[in-house]
Amino acid sequence: MITDITRRKLLGLLGSSAVIAGTTSFPFSVKAGKSTTAHIVVVGGGFGGATCVNYLHRFDPNLKITLIEPAKTFVTCPFSNKVIAGMQKISSIQFNYTKLAAQPNVTVVHDTVIDIDTDSKKISLSAGKKLPYDSVVLSPGVSFRWGKIKNNDLASTAIFPHAWKAGEQTILLAKQLQTMPDGGTFIISVPGGPFRAPPAPYERASLAAYYLKKNKPKSKILILDSSDSFEEQALFQQAWNKLYPDMIEWVAGTAGGKITRIDTKNKQVFAGSTAHKGDVINIIPPQQAGTIAIKAGLSNKNGWCEVKQPSFESMKARSVYVIGDACIAGDMKKLGHAANSQAKICAASIVSSLHGITMPEPVYNSSVYSVLSPKYAISSASVFRLKAGSISIISGGLSELKASKKTHRREASFAKGWYKSITSEMFLG
Ligand SMILES: Cc1cc2nc3c(=O)[nH]c(=O)nc-3n(C[C@H](O)[C@H](O)[C@H](O)COP(=O)(O)OP(=O)(O)OC[C@H]3O[C@@H](n4cnc5c(N)ncnc54)[C@H](O)[C@@H]3O)c2cc1C
Structure with missing residues (x-):
């Protein structure tokens, strides 16, 4: 430990x-x-x-x-949940390749x-x-993996956006939340199997709750999960109880969370024979x-x-x-x-x-911040080395459950530093 x-x-x-x-x-x-x-x-x-x-x-x-x-403009998935929650403009997560292309011997072809x-x-x-x-x-x-969930094809994302590649889909989901009635239900469906950014569906639920609490406080968020547990679960659930009590409900896969079919016309999703109706529905497809x-x-x-x-x-x-x-x-x-x-x-x-x-x-490393409100973030960091030819975790840690408000506030500011640093490495400042 x-x-x-x-x-x-x-x-x-x-x-x-x-x-x-x-x-x-x-x-x-x-x-x-x-x-x-x-x-x-x-x-x-x-x-x-x-x-x-x-x-x-x-x-x-x-x-x-x-x-x-x-693409001439790259839109980062990190911080796109902040855009969905109206905390940042999409322009703040857009980058171009001009500086990379200006390097000697480097050519960028779009x-x-x-x-x-x-x-x-x-x-x-x-x-x-x-x-x-x-x-x-x-x-x-x-x-x-279109079709793994019945009726979940490219066309369906115009009504039930995935917003799992940032850009137009991010803007669409943000607009849908803005026009959702107060008292409405926002459903997020989380896929099984390995998928991009394991903590990000729960970060999305948190920041959507931040937006809804301020603007449409009678609304609810329903997370329908294909799995029975998720990364940093205790930290997320503790934060939901503190920041957004009674607003976010999480349903485990074996408790009816695994979505098998969607119906865009009637704004419904189905876990086996159980139907869930939503006002805004975010299907994150299997990948x-x-x-x-x-x-x-x-x-x-x-x-x-x-x-x-x-x-x-x-x-x-x-x-x-x-x-x-x-x-x-x-x-x-x-x-x-x-x-x-x-x-x-x-x-x-x-x-x-x-x-x-x-x-x-x-030595490989990776860390991820999940921002749960403008002043509250949690994080996980890991260091890896090769063991028998495979990348194996050698040390790491999570935010503490007993961390103070001040610590979570500092983590929210570290997240901004992390973002600036990593995007500077991609697009040279
Ligand atoms: C909502 C959300 C929040 C996230 N938050 C975080 C976070 O806080 N921290 C974190 O570490 N990660 C986060 N992630 C995960 C992160 O976005 C991905 O892990 C990361 O983008 C993976 O990098 P990549 O290079 O594999 O793919 P990408 O960054 O997606 O880059 C792939 C590029 O390949 C291009 N491409 C695809 N096919 C072709 C082709 N045939 N020819 C030419 N180009 C092609 C695409 O246009 C794209 O620009 C988040 C993801 C999501 C969805």
Whole structure:
């Protein structure tokens, strides 16, 4: 069991830019001017991909790097729950690639990868161009397993938004809450299996409660969960009792929380034969690796990509690396901070092997803040090392149940620091 002091030290360490920047973990870089002809293509400019471009360039400024990302504006999922609750504008979580693209030897192409030929080492773009690569890093995030819940298809998200990829869906869900009548019910359906950001559905419920308590205090929030327990459950439930008494009801999977069918016309969801009617309904669909990783044949039967450690090279194709939510990373959860840490280790591994440098033993880290009101946050932080080839947690800790109001207030402010730090690493400030 980790002590409070160790935990505080750990949080301080993880919050410090030195470790987020990875400089303590990877004390090497190849001098500018040393010749290298390798071309590294990075697919996806989110938490894993943008960070990987930054670190590949830092470790070896001579590398030719091409980032392929369809969107000119990236909208972060972290802090998107704050946008849904009206605490921040969407513009505060939007970033562009201008600074990354201004780096020497870095090119950003706004297009979608539609195929990867891992034999001829060529990538096909939707615009028709083919790009040769020496190594390719994929960080395409998740895709949704449409139809796992009956009637849950792309069209249904115009009425029951997922808001699990930030952007238009975030705005839609925020608008629906704004127009919900006072006394209405907001339903959140939480999927089973591994999914992006395990604490985020409960953070969403908390911040929606913050908004509703202020604006529509007779309203209720119903969380229908596929599972029988969730991350940091005691901390969340304690906060709900303190901040939003009687407003949030959580239903475990075996108690009727597992949704099997939806009916957008009548605004109903079904757990077996039990119907729940909602005024605003947020279905978070079951997930798998981003479509391109599956199309390229990199996923297993469950839809996730197995990779070797410490390189993150695919088990299925040489010189192809998969990081972020799409990969199976041992004890690490599918989080932006995990993707950031994996990106640095993957970049270090690629540069090490290109230059015949021995790769330092990696230390992986990840932390996540859940903001439950503007002045109340909780957190979890973990450090990992390789054990028998698998990423294994070696230490970590959670906010304490007996933490004071002041501590929770400080955590809410640390969350802002974390966000600034991690997005600076992606988009260079
Ligand atoms: C509501 C919510 C709150 C969250 N809060 C937190 C938090 O507080 N802390 C935290 O650590 N994590 C949080 N997360 C999780 C975090 O957003 C993800 O874990 C993180 O985005 C994963 O990074 P990634 O690089 O794998 O995917 P992403 O960041 O989603 O990036 C994937 C990129 O790949 C691009 N792409 C996909 N397919 C292609 C293709 N074929 N060609 C080219 N590009 C492609 C996409 O356009 C996208 O830009 C949250 C998630 C949600 C939903």
